[in-house]
Amino acid sequence: xxxxxxxxxxxxxxxxxxxxxxxxxxxxxxxxxxxxxxxxxxxxxxxxxxxxxxxxxxxxxxxxxxxxxxxxxxxxxxxxxxxxxxxxxxxxxxxxxxxxxxxxxxxxxxxxxxxxxxxxxxxxxxxxxxxxxxxxxxxxxxxxxxxxxxxxxxxxxxxxxxxxxxxxxxxxxxxxxxxxxxxxxxxxxxxxxxxxxxxxxxxxxxxxxxxxxxxxxxxxxxxxxxxxxxxxxxxxxx
Amino acid sequence: xxxxxxxxxxxxxxxxxxxxxxxxxxxxxxxxxxxxxxxxxxxxxxxxxxxxxxxxxxxxxxxxxxxxxxxxxxxxxxxxxxxxxxxxxxxxxxxxxxxxxxxxxxxxxxxxxxxxxxxxxxxxxxxxxxxxxxxxxxxxxxxxxxxxxxxxxxxxxxxxxxxxxxxxxxxxxxxxxxxxxxxxxxxxxxxxxxxxxxx
Numbered sequence: 001x002x003x004x005x006x007x008x009x010x011x012x013x014x015x016x017x018x019x020x021x022x023x024x025x026x027x028x029x030x031x032x033x034x035x036x037x038x039x040x041x042x043x044x045x046x047x048x049x050x051x052x053x054x055x056x057x058x059x060x061x062x063x064x065x066x067x068x069x070x071x072x073x074x075x076x077x078x079x080x081x082x083x084x085x086x087x088x089x090x091x092x093x094x095x096x097x098x099x100x101x102x103x104x105x106x107x108x109x110x111x112x113x114x115x116x117x118x119x120x121x122x123x124x125x126x127x128x129x130x131x132x133x134x135x136x137x138x139x140x141x142x143x144x145x146x147x148x149x150x151x152x153x154x155x156x157x158x159x160x161x162x163x164x165x166x167x168x169x170x171x172x173x174x175x176x177x178x179x180x181x182x183x184x185x186x187x188x189x190x191x192x193x194x195x196x197x198x199x200x201x202x203x204x205x206x207x208x209x210x211x212x213x214x215x216x217x218x219x220x221x222x223x224x225x226x227x228x229x230x231x232x233x234x235x236x237x238x
Numbered sequence: 239x240x241x242x243x244x245x246x247x248x249x250x251x252x253x254x255x256x257x258x259x260x261x262x263x264x265x266x267x268x269x270x271x272x273x274x275x276x277x278x279x280x281x282x283x284x285x286x287x288x289x290x291x292x293x294x295x296x297x298x299x300x301x302x303x304x305x306x307x308x309x310x311x312x313x314x315x316x317x318x319x320x321x322x323x324x325x326x327x328x329x330x331x332x333x334x335x336x337x338x339x340x341x342x343x344x345x346x347x348x349x350x351x352x353x354x355x356x357x358x359x360x361x362x363x364x365x366x367x368x369x370x371x372x373x374x375x376x377x378x379x380x381x382x383x384x385x386x387x388x389x390x391x392x393x394x395x396x397x398x399x400x401x402x403x404x405x406x407x408x409x410x411x412x413x414x415x416x417x418x419x420x421x422x423x424x425x426x427x428x429x430x431x432x433x434x435x436x437x
Contacts, residue, residue, distance in 0.1 A: 047425075049385060049386050050386045073424065076424045076425035076428070079426070080428060082384070085396075088393060089390065091386065
């Protein structure tokens with residue numbers, strides 16, 4: 001078995017004294033693990049940092065085997081964000097959430113494209129926090145937990161959508177919320193593709209975080225969400 | 239298999255668990271030790287038994303020593319007001335080998351890691367914050383790895399220390415001694431270029 005692809009490195013774990021087991025997110029093969037022989041060497045270890053874009057060749061005798069990667073770096077992203085506490089926290093959150101949530105060897109090309117664009121934006125100083133919130137929304141949708149934000153669940157209106165039902169994940173308009181507004185989650189315009197006002201990213205992450213916790217986590221066996229996401233939320237709030 | 243052979247085999251099995259040794263190299267090492275029983279094996283066994291009985295973590299900094307407080311923390315000349323924060327005891331030993339830092343250390347015992355679910359409470363960060371206040375520290379040098387986990391930990395510590403007002407610095411990153419640009423990864427070159435200085 002052999003394939004070639006390109007992907008973003010999600011995690012590295014030491015394997016024996018000289019090798020490493022890496023997890024990558026590729027367009028064609030999804031989240032995929034494999035051994036990198038000599039992965040702890042002085043030449044390769046600096047390349048194997050989460051976020052790095054790699055050219056990959058995977059080989060195994062049988063498809064069910066973990067297999068071995070040969071890797072070549074295409075873009076290092078960690079070095080560009082190391083001095084920026086928020087961007088570094090975002091890189092950690094993206095890679096940890098993907099490693100936590102994605103099923104193995106199942107392609108998600110649309111999410112892959114969004115992920116690569118987000119990771120590239122982190123190192124450029126661009127205004128990425130709103131993109132990150134939208135990325136979490138896309139992650140939920142890709143894994144089958146999409147929110148229904150097209151129309152108000154109470155009135156059917158497509159105007160003035162301002163809340164999300166914490167139970168159904170459906171949008172609720174300001175008029176439809178009525179006296180229930182304080183029990184609903186915020187729906188800032190940025191989650192509907194609009195611009196981000198001050199405080200909107202935090203509100204958006206409250207909403208996506210709720211559904212990551214209530215829907216995704218139980219589906220994955222009750223392991224808690226990676227702490228890296230909490231650190232990003234704290235970094236963006238400070 | 240006789241009792242004596244079983245004991246030697248057990249020793250080989252234990253030696254093979256050491257880093258850098260496999261079953262074959264452990265067998266060679268044990269054979270060498272057995273041949274030099276009086277001159278090497280017995281003193282080695284005595285030294286190992288002594289260290290096994292006395293080795294412990296320094297209650298102040300987390301270094302490994304044979305007393306409750308390590309030699310570095312006991313040495314009054316090293317109370318320079320500088321604490322160098324390292325991930326592991328091996329990093330402390332590396333700094334001591336270089337012989338350029340004359341302050342005290344703080345060993346975290348790891349870095350924040352999403353993969354291994356290591357959070358701040360698993361590291362000695364609260365103890366570090368307490369030391370800064372108690373020991374009159376004016377500078378904390380974060381000598382952590384230039385990795386995503388290492389730098390995430392560095393930012394976390396810098397934030398935890400912010401209320402104390404202490405100066406927090408990190409090691410420079412860039413071209414290693416003897417390094418040639420052609421062999422460097424682009425991340426290192428990026429870091430080196432950003433940290434360039436006037437000649």
